[in-house]
Amino acid sequence: MILHYCITLSALKGWFLMAEFEKKVRNVLKQNGWEFYRRGKGDHDIWINPDTNYKVTVDGVIKSRHTANGIMKQAKINHKF
Numbered sequence: 148m149i150l151h152y153c154i155t156l157s158a159l160k161g162w163f164l165m166a167e168f169e170k171k172v173r174n175v176l177k178q179n180g181w182e183f184y185r186r187g188k189g190d191h192d193i194w195i196n197p198d199t200n201y202k203v204t205v206d207g208v209i210k211s212r213h214t215a216n217g218i219m220k221q222a223k224i225n226h227k228f
Contacts, residue, residue: 168215168228172205179224196222 176194181203184195190207203221206214212228219226 166210166212168209168212169205169207171228172209172215172218175219175224175226176203176205176222179222181222194222 173194179196180198181194181196184193184202187193187204192205192207193202194205195202201222203218205218209215209218215228219228
């Protein structure tokens with residue numbers, strides 16, 4: 148019983164520490180001149196660079212830094228999470 152309780156607390160602790168990168172990604176895009184363009188399907192947003200007319204899709208929930216870094220790479224922004 149005690150072991151099960153420790154594992155459950157350990158799992159919950161990791162869940163609370165899980166980072167969500169969507170706000171950070173949006174802030175970096177704004178800082179680099181990107182603008183919100185329109186809503187996409189589901190919880191996705193389309194962002195546009197007004198200088199190049201290049202568009203990237205940003206998911207509404209980004210829990211992986213790898214996904215966040217992939218968006219930065221598509222946007223041609225040299226930023227790593």
